[in-house]
Amino acid sequence: MEIKSADLALSGLTKTYGHSLAVDNVTVRIGTGEMVALLGPSGCGKTTTLRMIAGLIEPSGGDILIGGRSIVNVPVHKRNIGMLFQSYALFPHLSVGQNVAFGLEMRGVRKAEAARRVTDALTLVQLDHLAERLPTALSGGQQQRVALARALVIEPSVMLLDEPLGALDKSLRESMQVELRQLQQRLGITTVIVTHDQEEALTLADRIVIMRAGKLEQIGTPQEIYSRPVSRFVAGFIGASNFLRGHVAGSDGGTTLVALQGGARVTVPTQAGASGEVMVALRPEAIQVQPFAGQNDAAPNTTQATIEQIIYRGSLTHLYLRLDDGAPLLAFHQNRAGERAPAELSPGGRVVARWTEENNHLVADR
Template identity: 45%
Template sequence: MANLNLVKIGKRYPTATVVDNLDLEVADGEMVALLGPSGCGKTTTLRMVAGFVAPTAGQILIGGKDVTTTPAYKRDTGMVFQSYALFPHISVFANVAFGLEMRGIARAEREVRVKKALDLVQLGHLGDRMPKQLSGGQQQRVALARALVVNPSVFLLDEPLSNLDAKLRNQVRLEIRALQQRLGLTTLLVTHDQEEALTMADRLVVMAGGHVQQVGTPEQLYEHPTNSFVAGFVGRCNLLEGAMAADGEFQTSRGNRISCVPGEADQHKKIVAVRPERMRISATDNGVGMSTGSLEGTVSSISYLGAQTEYVVAVGGDDFIVTHGTPSSSDPLHGIVSGSKVFLQWDRASARLLSE
């Protein structure tokens, strides 16, 4: 495998800039996820790496070699498309062998490599089947085998799980990650699914409007987002607008006071963020310690999520989302219903001040 370097790459059209001045390095054997909403530039970035879209600025290097103008078929990349892109009129075996045949690999070697690739994805016994005879998960594995069989230096995944149902998506997600780690594949993954990115990638690149908002490990982006966009996109978050009050507390635009631990650089920040699982909900006011904030509100909705229950609590004009382990029948929270008066507490250190 080889490392991948994107040096100030950009893609501009007459009416829009899709990707602007993007720098990124993917280390040898690392999986990096490009994460963001539709239209943020992540798929265009992936297709520039693959060679399907020509950048209008910057350089693309694979293993230190500049491939910016190299045709796609000479780039030594393997790509798995969102739609799988399998040929419906030829067998699974022939689909996987196609890339090798286009590269002029001898038939005997093709057969060995195709068999090995199908075995890797646990489909060695289905080589004679036609794509239409396979389930969605099996078709996805064929697409993976077809990308892997060429022994790519860089492995590219474009929304690889979006066409699978939820249960199968979780299973295939684990399989792809295990395969990537076992083979040491340098991998660039595109997804809009935050859970997919958090569980699969070594690092995340959050994009918006063609620009990188933040790069870091899943933990870094979740615990230390640099702005409100990242905080709201990576995991769920209570984001409230307002300003710092004279006493060091954050006052929301609706007048609620949020206890936090501001620094000197936070005085001009206009958003406070608190993760739902960092807030505690109780039926009675348990008192407030020096390091704790507290608010009184009314439950406006309750959602049962199995292991967890989600409460939406109205405090003045602000709504807070709070997640809590689903209470047992003996838990005081068990009696809380919509309309109940409740109290919210949180550690001051859990409330983060962010820029917009």
């Protein structure tokens, strides 16, 4: 199957309901063949944005361009968009094959050619042997693959996925994510997926758009979003993070020194505009925890702490620490085969937590 995909641009896209802004001036360019995830908590406007691209909701302002052409005045059925729904939305009165053929029939494709393309599309999702079945006779994963074949067979310019795997259980969801990603890359189809599942966004997307209260909070590759979140919100939404409050105590070329409220000091790669009160984000897996050996270490990016709780989580051990000023600190210890967290680490024990400068990252406190 060959799909001529196109790039997608949202320009100042806005949707108001009465006085409330559901989507507020969202501008994103999505390249041809790129997969972008709209990620955020429920009510952040991600689904409204997707439905505006599909044409199911009319924007209050802004523009949507596919292949450089504005489509805001094009009705849904002429937008040539493939959409997947969380409920699969298969027509229950039609067989699997008839479901997949629906879009072709609407386009007036001749019977013989339609039959060939339906078989091709079902082969693509490995369900060609189930064409005669009714959708209700299939499992959830199979139903969503039929929906995928039905969306792909019309060779859409853009694919829109609305929490497509939300109704599947965890292991099936993970294998479907891999399958979906492979297919999307192989066909080179421009795709937007809406999800509230950060892992799904990290697994599937070339770039992630974090949305919050209708606004675009940050756009970037999964690595950028994870390692350089712009705000406390983003850092907390993708993965776990510690937030250390302090103030800028000095700067030396590439490094800014931040004095934390509890007395410890951390160094941060200098970011433009950092001064006064700041917040440092620090990923728990960057922190190394060792038993306190007796001597005080005054070096930056080091602090003493007391272990409050230890939770074994399989591949990781979560260490809940408390700094001397009462601030919490979470550290992850990677469990390797045959190795356990050091026996000296037990609740109530004194420890030293250490990390390196490149793990510190200033974020906006919002």
